[in-house]
Amino acid sequence: MNALQLLQHPTRHLFFTGKGGVGKTSLSTASAIALADRRRKVLLVSTDAASNLDEMLGITLANTPVPVPGVPGLSVLNIDPDNAAQSYRARVLAQMDPASTEAERSQVQEQLSGACTTEIAAFDEFANLLSGDAAGYDHLVFDTAPTGHTLRLLSLPKAWTGFLADNDRGASCLGPHSGLKMQEARFAQALQTLSDPAQTTVVLVTRPDVGAIAEAARTSLELNELGLHNQRLAINGVFHASAPGDEVATAFEALGAQALAAMPAHLQALPQDHIALRAFDTVGLPALRALLSNDETAPSAPASPPASSASHAAPQAAHSEHTLAALTDALAASGRGLIMVMGKGGVGKTTIAAAIAAGLVQRGHSVHLSTTDPADHLQVTVDGNLPGLKVDRIDPKAETEKYITKVMAAKSPGLDAEGIALLREDLQSPCTEEVAVFHAFSRIVSEARSAFVVLDTAPTGHSLLLMDATGAYHRQMLREYGDANPGRLVTPLMRLQDPQHTKIVLVTLPEVTPVSQAAALQDDLRRAKMEPYAWVINKSMSAAGTQDPLLAARLAGEVKQMDRIAHGLSQHSYVVPWMADRPVGLAALGALTTLSKE
Secondary structure (H helix, E strand, O other): OEOOHHHOOOOOEEEEEOOOOOOHHHHHHHHHHHHHHOOOOEEEEEOOOOOOHHHHHOOOOOOOOEEOOOOOOEEEEEOOHHHHHHHHHHHHHHOOOOOOOHHHHHHHHHHOOOHHHHHHHHHHHHHHHHHHHOOOOOEEEEEOOOHHHHHHHHHHHHHHHHHHHOOOOOEEOOEEHHHHHOOHHHHHHHHHHHHOOOOEEEEEEEOOOHHHHHHHHHHHHHHHHOOOOOEEEEEEEEOOOOOOOOHHHHHHHHHHHHHHHOOOHHHHOOOEEEEEOOOOOOOOHHHHHHHOEOOOOOOOOOOOOOHHHHHHHHHHHHHOOEOHHHHHHHHHOOOOEEEEEEOOOOOOHHHHHHHHHHHHHHOOOOEEEEEOOOOOOHHHHHOOOOOOEEEOOOOHHHHHHHHHHHHHHHHHHHOOHHHHHHHHHHOOOOHHHHHHHHHHHHHHHHHOOOOEEEEEOOOHHHHHHHHHHHHHHHHHHHHHHOOOOOOOOOOHHHHHHOOOOEEEEEEEOOOHHHHHHHHHHHHHHHHOOOOOOEEEEEEEOOOOOOOOHHHHHHHHHHHHHHHHHHHHHOOOEEEEEOOOOOOOOHHHHHHHOOOOOO
């Protein structure tokens, strides 16, 4: 029997969204498998640039549907931003007048080289699916990127539909405007599909955790504003202690119960599904099928190891690493620089970034702590003021307004009334936000030349798009000014590649999927000639000594992942223990970096 009530009468389109690390990929994939097992034809679509569906299903993802061996009727499609952008550029160029000159075609190619094109190209693929390209499937299940990026994606149909309806001339940041106007009807169809409760359900995935529930509550309200009212709540990883007297297990269960009890009323009112915490990683078909089973003793779950073996192995793994205090000492030695905290959503980047910033202030430095994450958890995490610590965020809306004002002031004096109207119209494009955020990011990168800047980045997929924008700007500057300034031109990308200027800290959880995704991010960074400085393994229970059978089974897997990191992924790794009390506020954050070294 299936554990999710939403699968009893599912709509054709199912969107799984939520804070990073809550289990969206696991639940969306398990749901797609369950529907296919009922002899439905299902397309599972990933819109996350950092998706781990390939590892979970043991297949190679592509931008065309790939059948899943062992699950008749199920295919998987990955909306890869780079592939989507390449296809989009080819389609736009094909729409140009055959009489176009080579100079005109080169100009269009240049217009289509930025990160904005990458985003709209991914959206274009998404809109295709919603407006009829997946007609042969009974269900489309979307495994989305973490919340901030997903809200951006789901808002684009409305944004582009409104922009195109009011704009019938000129060129946008996507090249010839006629290319967009040809797709106006399809964008409108996508918006209608998303807003139709008979066709689309949004599943807000959370864990029994205060931060994850708060983000689900905010997302629910924002989705309502976008017209997506058919929502459900899936609470993943619900834990009940089974070993009487086990303090760790009791505290773990109590934290979850408290978070659920404090759930906002509008979220509590949604239809709910509760999914139990499992002892196994959701990798492979047996584990994914077991995830939604009501049988707590699913045969596919690995047997729990004896408590003695876990308790012997765990302290060894924990003592082989350093604490966050040691990492902060090492970072402080340089006296200045950019510290970028990166990783998969939900691994605790914001906490680690805030703790490092507070630790640097404790060591006598002034620090600017900021974030590129649209979800913005910094203020809640810091929860206070500390002399020497400046806390803010790159606010997309505010940065867009500043950028538009700057461009209008610079270009308006040389334009007539019609030209000014065209410029203002073009700047209303949703792409303008991406450009504005990049400019704000560049300012922060430059600021770190003379002081410490700690940057809490957005989850992996969103950050990679920002890195794409940085690379595109670097190439543009080299083309335009490189010959005139040999050896003197310094771009933001060059500062990110300079280990004396930028130190990248990768944060992960000691679980197979977060570690694999951190390893993939490290590979992406290395291809861009950026070498991570250190790894932080967050929320480790390896030294907690729990005897609860379920937690002990998970602990054994944790030790394997810590060993995997230490012997192949990073020479410099640091451990932050799991704590019953969430490290919120400057006192708690400061304690993380003043613990005695191992």
